Amino acid sequence: AQADSGAPTIFDKIISKEIPAQVIYEDEEALAFRDINPQGPVHFLVIPKVRNGLTQLSKAKEEHKPLLGHLLYVAAQVAKQEGLSQGYRVVVNDGPNGCQSVYHLHLHIIGGRQMNWPPG
Ligand code: 5GP
Secondary structure, eight states: OOOOOOOOOHHHHHHTTSSOOOEEEEOSSEEEEEOSSOSSSEEEEEEESSOTTOSSGGGOOGGGHHHHHHHHHHHHHHHHHTTOTTOEEEEOOOTTTTTOOSSSOOEEEEESSOOOSSOO
């Protein structure tokens, strides 16, 4: 995983529909779409439509608090929509040690199988 360069990412092209994605939820602030390399029977990402400095969670500022809350709430609603009644995992990879590869904040929601803890 590389460090944040601040450059636009592939997610900007997904937001603008320049490249296709399986979008499963969208509102004015957030987009949810299926991960291209799923780590479980269900694996989707929830992202802010406007990155606004939120390349990664560790860059969060006071002004981002409502958006951060919204993203987590959307994650729960879409998980319900996806039928994950037995539970799921929500992950945010941050920075090189967190194995972040796309520098546009995103929540991973993974479910449909038994997860393990602690993670590797
Ligand atoms: P990270 O490693 O930054 O936490 O997660 C980035 C995620 O984005 C990965 O799980 C990867 O599979 C997913 N991803 C990368 N490029 C694309 C893409 O073009 N389309 C979709 N749907 N997912 C992508």
